Amino acid sequence: MSDNTAVKTQKTVKKAVSRKDMSMLRWTLKEMKRNRVAYFMIAPYYIIFLLFTIIPVIVSLVLSFTSFNMLEPPVFIGADNYIRLFLEDDIFIIACQNTLIFAAVTGPVSYLLSFVVAWFINELPPKVRAIVTLIFYAPNIAGSVYLIWSVAFSSDSFGYVNGMLLNLEVIDQPIAFFQDANYVMPLCIVVALWTSLGTAFLSFIAGLQIVDTSLYEAGAVDGVKNRWQELWYITLPYMRPQLMFGAILAITGSFGFGGIVDALAGNPSVDYCAWTITHHLNDYGGARYEIGYASAIATVLFVIMIGANFLVKKLLSKVGQ
Amino acid sequence: MARVQKLRTRKHRVVLNRSRGGDAGISFFLILMGIFMFLPMLYTIMQSLKPLDELWAYPPKFYVVSPTLKNFTDLFRLMNTAWVPFSRYIFNTVIISVFGTFGNLLFGSMAAYAFSKIKFPGRGGMFQLVVLSLMFHTTVSAIANFIIMSALGWVDTLLAVIIPTWGSTLGLYLMKQFMDSSVSDAVLESARLDGAREMTTFWRIAMPMVKPAWLTLIVFSFKDLWNMGATIYIYSEELKTFAYAIGQILSGGIVRSGAAAASTVVMMIVPIAVFIISQSNIIETMGSSGMKD
Helix, strand or coil, rough: HHHHHHHHHHHHHHHHCCCCCHHHHHHHHHHHHHHHHHHHHHHHHHHHHHHHHHHEEEEEHHCCCCCCCCCCEECCCCCCHHHHHHHHHHHHHHHHHHHHHHHHHHHCHHHCCHHHHHHHHCCCCCHHHHHHHHHHHHHHHHHHHHHHHHHCCCCCCCHHHHHHHHHHHCCCCCCCCHHHHHHHHHHHHHHHCCCCHHHHHHHHHHHCCCHHHHHHHHHHHHHCCCCCHHHHHHHHHHHHHHHHHHHHHHHHHHCCCCHHHHHHHHHCHHHCCCHHHHHHHHHHHHHHCHHHHHHHHHHHHHHHHHHCCCCHHHHHHHCCC | CCCHHHHHHCCCCEECCHHHHHHHHHHHHHHHHHHHHHHHHHHHHHHHHCCHHHCCCCCCCCCCCCCCCCCCCCCCCHHCCCCHHHHHHHHHHHHHHHHHHHHHHHHHHHHHHHHHHCCCCHHHHHHHHHHCCCCCCCCCHHHHHHHHHHHCCCEEEEEEEEHHCCCCCHHHHHHHHHHHHHHCCHHHHHHHCCCCCHHHHHHHHHHHHCCHHHHEEEHHHHHHHCCCCCCCCCCHHHHHCCHHHHHHHHHHHHHHHHHHHHHHHHHHHHHHHHHHHHHHEEEEEEEECCCCC
């Protein structure tokens, strides 16, 4: 809405200023000069933003076509890095699979969980709501508190889970949860979900609070029968901007994980069972100094993230229709 | 008329179309999820209060029987035996948090104001680039960033950690969205007509109107910097952070598991306390966080 009006006012301004003898370029220059204070205000932020966020992506893209070890100047080798990555590097294929499994589970589940919990919380009285919000949000802000999971699931009989299972005689040997390929991925996913109610969750809580309540009353008169219909026909369409914002954060988070795995299962995890693209990237970039190859990995990860975002953006535009 | 009877009121507002069965189901789900979220936190606190014999009891108990603060005193004793004086780690974290947060707030709000309230050529495209950067994780740029840092000669200085936070995206984005919705153009226009310069309008009029947003920005920025452990840009021990030093205690193996739990509690108290104080402001800010397509 406000964007539309902004565009409109811009157009009217354009009409007022531009004369027939003035070309588009000259008009733009004139407008730039008139608003030069805006560029001064943006410059400190934007220069740093470009330097440490945008330019690295471009540098990675360029370096991905080279062989580079930080000491000698890069040598152009065409698409060799990508060919090696997809055809010869078996561990990269494992990393891709794990990343996709992880993202496909934690992304949607954390997103739905954030929304459903926020939606349920919204009906509680304000004081209770504040406390419940804190309980759900705390694991996300509390830093390395997720390490408690490795204590609870530790591989000896003093670990809480093993101790309980032994005591109940479900098992007779302690399970080495974080050294067993069968358990590592599921446990890391559970822990990641536990910490995943973050900024998007807060955005949903806030978005639900500002839905115009008269819409619900109007909906009830128009025949909305239960809370599910209310959700689909009124709340979700109204919340679309928040849903979009939350989706972006959920996708970005779900593809960028890796720290949790390192802390819980060690690096590398047993049999590479939780090895992700991020690990592969750090391995080649940080440990082996094959910067060209690592840049190719980074570029692939970048394309996957952006692709997933645009795909989900398309899907979300259909909500409530 | 039948429909009107369906209206149920609760203390705070009128609720429409709610079945009691649904209420029960939702309460059940919320309680279950709440337990799942809260138990590990509670377990951490319990562990930090357990004396040694309870930490190594079999079968392990969830609750602490005779709570003690010994783990916390052990933690402070361990801190004093660290290679670099512990106050140095705390000093680094304070420096990073204060300068990082301050620059992020100042530059972020200035840019947000220009994006939100001044119609200059290129602002649409420039802001789209900012939104695009929300779509990829920083791991993608980490290696190229290292090359840029070494070119600037910032590797192994605190600059490598502080300066990039001044260009962080989320803060600018939230601030800009909040300004869009809560600073009225009319007020700014009348200030401009009175001859106020753009910087004055920004500082004197717009900034006081977006207090919740800058509080939110401070909390988010502080939380990240407080929790920041080791990075690839810093290798000198005397430049490392509090979170890193705490992590070292955590990795000290089983003998220190009590102190480790105590250190986790110390680390988590600060951001949680900050969030409790600022919660209502943060929620207010997030109300405008939505992304228009």
